[in-house]
Amino acid sequence: MTSPRRVHGPGPSVSDGATAPIPAPAPSAASAPRPSRGRAGRAARRLLAAAGAVLVAVTGAPPAHADAARSLDWALGALHAQQAWRTTQGAGVTVAVLDTGVDATHPDLTGQVLAGKDEVGFGAERGDSAWARHGTGMAAIIAGHGHGPGDGSGVLGIAPKARILPVRVILEDKDPQRAKARTSRGDALPAGIRWAVDHGADVINLSLGDDSATAAPVAAEDDAIQYALGKGVVVVASAGNGGDQADRSSYPAAYPGVIAVAAVDRYGRHAPFSTSRWYSSVAAPGDDVVIADPNRKYYTGWGTSAASAYVSGAAALIRSASPHLSPLQVKQVLQSTTRFRPQGGRSDDLGTGMIDPAAALAAARRLAPGPVVPAPVAYPQRFFAPGPTPAPRPPDRAQVLGDGVAAWCAAAGGLLVVLAGVLWSRSFRTRAPQPPAGAPAGGVDRADRVPGWR
Template identity: 85%
Template sequence: MTPTRRLLAALAAAAALTVATPGLAGADAVRNADWALDALHAQTAWRTSQGAGVTVAVLDTGVDATHPDLTGQVLAGKDEVGFGAKRGDSAWARHGTGMAAIIAGHGHGYGDGSGVMGIAPKARILPVRVILEDKDPQRAKARASRGDALPNGIRWAVDHGADVINLSLGDDSATAAPVAAEDDAIRYALSKGVVVVASAGNGGEAADRSSYPAAYPGVIAVAAVDRNGVHAGFSTSRWYASVAAPGVDVVIADPDRSYYTGWGTSAASAYVSGAAALIRSAYPKLSPAQIKQVLQSTTRHRPKGGRNDQVGTGLIDPAAALAAARKLKPQPAVPVPVAYASRYFAPGPAPAPAPADHAQLLGDGVAAACAAAGAALVVAAGLLWFRRRTA
């Protein structure tokens, strides 16, 4: 195993939360419960852009391309794991399908009036399987043999047409450290003009340690808020927070054709990835840094002083961001300079000591092994959500 190999793991803490909530069995109930699109002024944003022509790579547990809310939207992807649960298994593609529908769901049925409508309903989804669901019986095997799936998946997505990369996953265990291969892959994506979005972490009610990949330079790190625009208690509060998006009681599509409400910074990240797709569709020459800046500068519920560690600059407003983006002169897509007090990695392949700790994640996901004075650090990472069954 190479020193920078990231292992695939899962945290039992986020095994399914299955408190039944009646009322989402019908199509109208699903749409009525989906408050996030109204909060994001989606109808106004769609007058300018619905994400047409943009590809969003969803690096996750896989995506069900046959889900009625996603048919015709999902491209042929890549499985960087190569084994684990298959279609029909209870541990197959649940998280990834939910995130893909938040980004690019188009609904189904008469007038597409049933199911989940994504924030960028005309965007395409490029699925890249880099992690296994928390209940997948092959987790241990993946942990031992597929540690480089995440950085490889990022590079593959960039080389196969991704315009935006969604990372609804993260690593914020107490022993975690940044991984050079991941940092390099993200810098590669940014240098190619690809926007990278990641979950801020679900450690807000624990240690509030920093989460990777959210804390890497250039990433749009997304915190979660409720329907009132208030910071969700579980959402990690750290210096790297860029913006916030809905992450409490949001509607989740599942491969089993049921719908759930769930919470976590995973969902928040997916909404911001969809918003980035709207901007990239309307203004394809804007750089990743410009798209990040315009999302940050047009937020609502802005905190005192303009930003804080809980929500960054506040709740995204895609309609306002699109209006502001129209005034920008495109800049070259260049790697974003490190803007932090110290670099993560010294020159050469060996990681330098991490400048910050890392937050506890909830979910199934990845773990990392870094070399430090000849010893490997193994860290846990995960998908940043809990789910509550609603239908």
């Protein structure tokens, strides 16, 4: 079965993640160009007003010395990134980005991107407008290190020292070959997952999915994810962007063991577009976030894709500091340390709330390593209800009398039967008819035998 996979936003080439370009940096707020109109423009104006506080929290530098992209990046402040980086920045961890490809030459990613794999084999190429835009944006959210003096410009990822392993499994929405890929490369995702596992991935980010009306689990994908989890690889996926439409389940987010990520805005509220379903694990920033693009421009966009990338980066931090934790333990520690927890501790909108990487790192240090594949837990209840108790059978005579008495009775009964047989035989022989008169001596002819004779 071929799945109509699509990226879950954001990115300038993604139809379900509206974006707006970030204006060029200005020497002062008074002379700064006005951001574009619309939803993203209003968010940009709000963020420009608060850029100083966010910037100091994230970079410790004065606002005038950073570009607009860094100034608008509110997500790292909301995730307490600086506090988490006192423990680790993700060194030694590889995050596989299964997406539309990654531009390894982007200034925010130079030196971070490993040699990857193209499971599609055709479509747009480097230099085309529909090449690697979404995947590059996700990679920068995970492991971007910025650029320029002091790396003070561009996108800074949540795990800036992690490595990126790119695996191309889908094409951009505007790629002319996308329709062909959807019908002929249905096995690209499971093949890409297995390849990433076999080539050193510690975390797999899946900012993609199928949440169409015909969405359904695919055995090959589920098997590949279970293969990854069984090898100790954490799997993270976007929950879907159908929240303001039908809230249908999205795969791979709904497969067992996956950390399914919903999106929140800068106030920690559920983003209206974010799918609300039973499988939501946690939430992360996904509204008006800063996206790096291969064209060397930056955009603000929305989508659970970005939220998934932030959680993959957080998982990389945990794996860097506590490398022996199992995928289940990484998932549990992220879920147990969230902020903005919903009433009751969990909801379909937010899972257990917005991740807090610093708190998760602290909790992870207190955990003893667990088995990669947890042992099955016995079910405490009866699966089948007990039936009626049968009536007791009456004991047989041998059980009542005991073995010795029963044996004596059996022997005596047998003796009586033998004795009766002897007496009956003698009586019968006495009454037996005699040969007819005139019969030859020595017996009778066979035809003249009488019943009872031998």
